[in-house]
Amino acid sequence: GAVVSQHPSRVICKSGTSVKIECRSLDFQATTMFWYRQFPKQSLMLMATSNEGSKATYEQGVEKDKFLINHASLTLSTLTVTSAHPEDSSFYICSARDQEGSGANVLTFGAGSRLTVL
């Protein structure tokens, strides 16, 4: 089945630094990937939709200059948290949709990346 790989699974950084999280679709191509943020014991909140070859679409209230998204190929999207602050500490999860076949209507999720900003 469809597999989405997310890296790193955990990252700790100092305040003011930038962190990049990668999301890869391993066995399928994804024109669209989604980035979610999850606070402890809460649901997933959609941050942005990453579109291959074009600009990402951000949800209301999400700072596009802080959360840079790049979708350079059909199998890779990256989320860069710029000038990270402790309030950016969270669990970030990406998901992707297989373009074809029976998987077209189902999102596959990565294992998530836990960011801790000191």
Add this chain to the structure above:
Amino acid sequence: AQSVTQLDSQVPVFEEAPVELRCNYSSSVSVYLFWYVQYPNQGLQLLLKYLSGSTLVKGINGFEAEFNKSQTSFHLRKPSVHISDTAEYFCAVSGPGGGADGLTFGKGTHLIIQP
């Protein structure tokens, strides 16, 4: 726009007992419905989905759910739970674009299995 309501934030159940996790949704258009499970510090795993056809859908790990359009519900059930079912369960909905749209999630239900 769609919304999802999971009425119970936490459901404690004894091992081998049946369980139902409730989910209601609202939408002005036809929807696709999903249940995902999340184990601690992990991503989401698809349990089952309703796209069309039979309103009773069966998923992995012995779970099933029934789509009820008149009640706008998609409750998740399992006839006999195991300790390993302890996890967070999320109900989600997407618009008619299916996976082309981001999913809207409920707040989750923490299923606690008691020995």
